[in-house]
Amino acid sequence: MTPVQRILRGGIEVTVKKPNVVINYTKHMGGVDRADQLASTYCFLRKSLKWWCKLFFWGLGICSIDSYILYKITKQQRGEQPLNHLRYVKTLVQQLTGNFRQTRARASTSxxxxxxxxxxxxxxxxxxxxxxxxxxxxxxxxxxxxxxxxxxxxxxxxxxxxxxxxxxxxxxxxxxxxx
Ligand SMILES: [Zn+2]
Ligand SMILES: [Zn+2]
Known part of the structure; x- marks a missing residue:
């Protein structure tokens, strides 16, 4: 619990105790909302995925969002223009996949x-x-x-x-x- 000032009706100021979870929630909910928003923009979770696959991709998605947030902070600190979210995600995908191509099972052996x-x-x-x-x-x-x-x-x-x-x-x- 943390004591906080509250002004009652009539202008009387009182000190009340507020649970820290509530204080933290109010302080950081903007960030949670922002992360949820970023997560829903280029969401790649599909209905057809197995649940454990979904969990993995969800985690990967969170990592991608967090990395974008850190990337933006770093760019801003250097006074450079950051990529927008879409360009960032595209670049990330290209870098992760590289020149990997799914090789099709060949019909005949060599x-x-x-x-x-x-x-x-x-x-x-x-x-x-x-x-x-x-x-x-x-x-x-x-x-x-x-x-x-x-x-x-x-x-x-x-x-x-x-x-x-x-x-x-x-x-x-x-x-x-x-x-
Ligand atoms: Zn023959
Ligand atoms: Zn034969």
Whole structure:
């Protein structure tokens, strides 16, 4: 409790005791409101986020706001013009992400890796599925030489289509398997 002066109706001044929490609240609520306002301006919390994700991003958001407040104070102390909130957030995002790009899961493995699997001498399972060109005996650009099959190797990375028998053997034993 802290004693404070209060003027009653009629101009009589009295000393009353006020709880410190109330004093602190009145003193700092402007700042809380300002922070809430900044937080709501470029809010990136989405409904779809998991709760723990939300918590993390909320914390990150608070850090971003606090850093902007400190940045502004520093700039003002130096007599420099600070960036506005949006430009600041954009710059921050660029600096945090850098040149990072989400790499998409590639559809096919690299040539050398898929070749290692192709010629690994282990058991390869043949299955049937949709009609595909035979990887070995078919020449796509040569109309009369295009041969299709529903058999494919389920073990090789690209699930290539191939005939049973010699095509299968060639594909899995020869470096240059093309007919
Ligand atoms: Zn074939
Ligand atoms: Zn295979």
């Amino acid at each position: 040539t050398s890796e898929s070749e290692n699997i192709r010629l690994n001498g282990k058991l390869h399972s043949i299955l049937t599925g949709v009609r595909k060109d035979c990887k070995v005996c078919s020449q796509r650009n040569n109309p009369g030489k295009r041969h299709q099959t529903t058999y494919y190797c389920d073990t090789c990375p690209d699930k290539p289509g191939m005939h049973l028998g010699s095509c299968f053997i060639k594909y899995h034993t020869k470096q240059n398997y093309k007919d």
